[in-house]
Amino acid sequence: MAFGYQAESADSAATARRKFAAGGFDLVLCDIDMPGESGTSLLPWLKEVDPDIAVMMVTGIDDAGTAVSAMLKGASDYLCKPFSLPEVRARTEQALEKRRLMIENRQYQDHLEHLVSERTKKVREGMERIRGLNIKLSHAYDNTLTALMIALDYRDNETKGHSLRVVSFTDRLARELGIEDPALTEIRRGAMLHDVGKIGISDAILSKPGPLNDDERAIMHMHPQLGYDMLRDIDFLEVPARIVLTHQEMWDGGGYPGGMRHEEIPIGARIFAVADTFDAMSSDRPYRAALGFEQVRQELIDFAGVQFDPRVVEAFLRVSEEEWRSIRDHVQSAVEARDGAGIPDELFPRVTTTRE
Ligand SMILES: [Fe+2]
Structure with a gap:
């Protein structure tokens, strides 16, 4: 000692x-x-x-x-x-003090790192929870939109399930073009709501047998703008609202309401245009039977670069007739099974699955 x-x-x-x-x-x-x-x-x-x-x-x-x-x-x-011994004592005390400070410093640093990692974990858990809630919210929105879409289909379209098929075709085409979520969900919602503005068009015009006169046509042509005005202030529908506004535009500028051309038209609306035409031509109508796939195919080729974005038509042609037919049958049988009372989940693939 x-x-x-x-x-x-x-x-x-x-x-x-x-x-x-x-x-x-x-x-x-x-x-x-x-x-x-x-x-x-x-x-x-x-x-x-x-x-x-x-x-x-x-x-x-x-x-x-x-x-x-x-x-x-x-x-x-x-x-x-x-x-001298006093010198040794002084230097020893100094060295031990330095050691003590170093250990304390390191323990403090470890403590801070531990705190940071705990907080990071909590933040991450919080983010995960928010993400889960967002997904639930997004599903709730989609259910509301689906109900609205069915209501619109009943009022306007001769062919039951038109909107649902168009959403499924739009979804397949968008995937073929390499579009992924979240853009895919936005496009799907835009396709779902495309004709929402027809709520503002009177039944007399909407259901008029025979062709519309110029005034009636002018009113009918207001439906993209009416739809856009209905949706524009809803935060989560900002992109779909743009698709609603531009779904009647044509690649060469001959559409309405803006006479937009080429890439000015949102990609979602360009995809929708092909999907919508495909569905219209390949469905039975009171005045004509459905056209064969070859005829539909030729029509799309003829109007690529005029009404349609050629890149979207190419994407359509890359998908086989069998696959288009199977998408169509799948939607149709689901609609018939539920008689429009509800939409099966698989028709609207989720953004991602929730962990809760
Ligand atoms: Fe429309």
């Missing part, structure tokens, strides 16, 4: 290693010149066994080079012989 410290001595590096390995040391005073292994060779081993150990090198030669090299290898300090 000296100055209140418990000390042990070793007469060689080998003895020091053996004693040190048993543990319980805070500081080592280590001679550089020892019989056998030197202090500078023992130092790295000490630091490896206990990275927090304070090591003070002791030598008879006041050599700055040796001191620097020892400090670089992890020594805390350097004592030259002859030294």
Whole structure:
């Protein structure tokens, strides 16, 4: 015991290693010149066994080079012989204080890292929860939109299931063009709502047998704008609202209401135009039977670059007739099975599955 410290001595590096390995040391005073292994060779081993150990090198030669090299290898300090005991005590206390501060600092850092990781985990859990809620909300919106779409179909279209088929065709075409969620969901919603503006058109015009006169046609042509005005202020329908506004535009500028051309027309509306025409031509109507696939195909080719975006027509042609037919049959049988009372989930693939 000296100055209140418990000390042990070793007469060689080998003895020091053996004693040190048993543990319980805070500081080592280590001679550089020892019989056998030197202090500078023992130092790295000490630091490896206990990275927090304070090591003070002791030598008879006041050599700055040796001191620097020892400090670089992890020594805390350097004592030259002859030294006085008060000096050793002061330097020892300094080295132990430095060690204590380093340990405390590291523990504090560990604590902070732990806190950060805990908080990050909480934030991540919060985000996950919000994501789950958003997905639920999105499903709720889709259910509302689906109900609205069915209501619209009953009022306007001769062919039951028209909107549902158009949504499914639009979805398949968009995928063929490499479009993924969330853009895909926006496009699907746009297709679903395309004719929502017809709510504002009177039954007399909407259900008039025979052709419309110029005034009636002008009113009918207001439906994209009416639809857009209904949806434009609804946050989650911003993109679909643009599709509603532009669903009657044509590739060459001959459509309405804006006479937009080419890429000015949102891609969702360009895709919808092909899907809508495909459905119209391949469905039975009171005044004519459904056209054959070859005829529909030819019509789309003829009007590519006129009414339709040629890239979308190409995408349509890449999908086989069998696949189009199977999508159509699938929607139709689902509609007939439910008689329009509800829409099977698989017709509207979800953005992603919720974990809750
Ligand atoms: Fe329309």
